[in-house]
Amino acid sequence: MGKHERGWVEATEKLTARLANGAEPDDDLTEAGRPDLAEALADRLRSDFPDRTTMRHAGNSYDSLGDLVVESADGETFVEAKFVASGGTRANLGQDTLTDFGLFVDATAWSDFREEIGFPEDREALLREFDDYPDDVRDWSYKSAVYDRAKHLKNAIDVSRGQNTGSRADEVLADPNASETEREAARIVNGILELDREEKLAYFDHLRAAEQDPRAIETFAHLIVCGYHTADALREHFDADLDEIKRLIETDAYRLYEVNKNTGSVTVENPADLLAGFEWEDTRVEIPEDGTSVSVVTGPPDDRRRVLNIAYNWKNKFQGIQTPSMNVFVPEA
DNA sequence: GCTGTCCTTCTTGACGGTCA
DNA sequence: TGACCGTCAAGAAGGACAGC
Numbered sequence: 001m002g003k004h005e006r007g008w009v010e011a012t013e014k015l016t017a018r019l020a021n022g023a024e025p026d027d028d029l030t031e032a033g034r035p036d037l038a039e040a041l042a043d044r045l046r047s048d049f050p051d052r053t054t055m056r057h058a059g060n061s062y063d064s065l066g067d068l069v070v071e072s073a074d075g076e077t078f079v080e081a082k083f084v085a086s087g088g089t090r091a092n093l094g095q096d097t098l099t100d101f102g103l104f105v106d107a108t109a110w111s112d113f114r115e116e117i118g119f120p121e122d123r124e125a126l127l128r129e130f131d132d133y134p135d136d137v138r139d140w141s142y143k144s145a146v147y148d149r150a151k152h153l154k155n156a157i158d159v160s161r162g163q164n165t166g167s168r169a170d171e172v173l174a175d176p177n178a179s180e181t182e183r184e185a186a187r188i189v190n191g192i193l194e195l196d197r198e199e200k201l202a203y204f205d206h207l208r209a210a211e212q213d214p215r216a217i218e219t220f221a222h223l224i225v226c227g228y229h230t231a232d233a234l235r236e237h238f239d240a241d242l243d244e245i246k247r248l249i250e251t252d253a254y255r256l257y258e259v260n261k262n263t264g265s266v267t268v269e270n271p272a273d274l275l276a277g278f279e280w281e282d283t284r285v286e287i288p289e290d291g292t293s294v295s296v297v298t299g300p301p302d303d304r305r306r307v308l309n310i311a312y313n314w315k316n317k318f319q320g321i322q323t324p325s326m327n328v329f330v331p332e333a
Numbered sequence: 334g335c336t337g338t339c340c341t342t343c344t345t346g347a348c349g350g351t352c353a
Numbered sequence: 354t355g356a357c358c359g360t361c362a363a364g365a366a367g368g369a370c371a372g373c
Contacts, residue, residue: 094359165344167366293342315345315360323358329342 013057013067013081016041020055040264041081041257045070048255048268049077066254078248080227080256093234095324098207098310101238103217103285107210110312110324113203119195120146123320126191132156132181150192150321156185165318166193189318196320200292200312207287207294214283218242221283221296221307222249224328225271227256249275278305285310 011033015025019042025035045055045068052072066078094100096109108116127149154165157172169186172178178186219242220234226245228234237245248254249272256269283298293311297304308328315323 309342311343313344317345319344323345323360325359327343 012038012041016045016081017055017057017068020045020052036264037259040266041259044257044266044268045079075251076253078254080254082227082256082258093326093328095312095326097234097326098220098285101216101220101234102213103220104207105211105213107207110203113206114199114324117199117202119199119320122195123192126188126195127153129191130184130188132184147317147322150317153185153189154317157182157189165189169193192320193318196314197292199320203312204287204289204294207285212284215242217285217296218280218283218298221298222246222271222275224308225274226254275307278307283307 011029012035013033015029015033015035015038018024018026018029019038025038029038046052049055049070049072051074052070054071056069056071058066058069058078067081068079070077070079096111098104099107099109114120123146127146130149130153133149133152157168166189169189172182172186173190216238219238222242222245223234223237226249228237245254252270252272254271256271258267258269259265278298280298282300283296286295286297288294292313293309295306296308296310297306299305311327311329313325313327314320315325
């Protein structure tokens with residue numbers, strides 16, 4: 001959820017609580033929020049909690065777990081509401097998330113590691129091998145000089161939108177009709193992709209040697225599964241809330257509702273189901289010898305359960321160029 | 334074995350926020 | 354104001370699997 005979206009989301013959540021309680025919609029909330037989505041979510045909550053006595057907005061969402069609280073004679077259920085454009089529980093986080101949140105003790109952050117091993121210099125050397133850049137690329141005093149040149153190389157080999165850049169470079173190199181300029185661009189693109197993969201594998205070697213903090217890993221996994229998918233949300237809940245989250249999950253008092261912004265369809269996820277059977281022993285980050293993603297796993301070797309997959313990616317241009325990032329996936333049960 | 338569909342994984346572009 | 358960063362969401366690739 002982008003910061004710019006928080007306003008309408010909060011209005012929609014408040015509107016949902018009013019509608020679920022049978023109150024008249026508030027004009028200001030109706031204008032600021034998405035009444036169609038609020039109605040859809042309120043309908044679903046009324047259906048799922050027929051014995052509720054009241055529903056309330058939890059206030060500033062960062063002050064407590066859940067956005068909405070359903071009260072009934074049996075107690076409270078905390079509801080985290082997410083408004084999404086497509087399905088799937090996942091998070092896109094900053095490149096240094098795992099070290100920033102202490103999942104690894106004394107490990108170097110990914111961004112610092114690249115500097116230490118001279119990745120930027122090696123990448124620049126590869127980019128300099130191409131001598132047919134246009135006049136308007138910025139000089140090397142700008143960080144964006146790398147982006148300009150990478151973009152030009154992509155244009156030179158004619159990568160179409162959504163196409164895998166490495167696959168396109170391979171096509172060019174296999175094409176007997178490709179020009180020498182196109183081939184040179186393709187070779188450099190492939191060189192950077194290879195450099196990036198080597199760098200990631202080296203970083204994984206570094207992580208593998210680092211000590212891990214099982215409680216931080218467990219906290220991270222619980223927060224992701226419970227729908228806290230942004231750095232701010234993780235930060236707000238990270239230190240204090242693991243025990244409370246576990247209590248809510250154990251007492252079946254936490255739900256994650258996803259409302260599709262395009263269709264208004266509502267799906268509900270119960271973290272207790274996703275985490276059923278997990279005993280949270282020997283929780284760790286498993287790092288493959290050959291791969292660019294890691295997994296959070298828990299349980300003894302003979303009953304190892306995978307909780308999360310975390311992919312190390314670069315966004316924009318192609319791998320190794322612009323925006324390092326992490327994509328987090330919750331594997332299907 | 335072939336084909337189509339669904340789902341997961343991977344890659345990408347866009348955009349708002351921050352800061353110098 | 355521009356450069357850079359973090360985040361969101363869309364779409365492609367490819368594997369799994371069911372139906373024929």
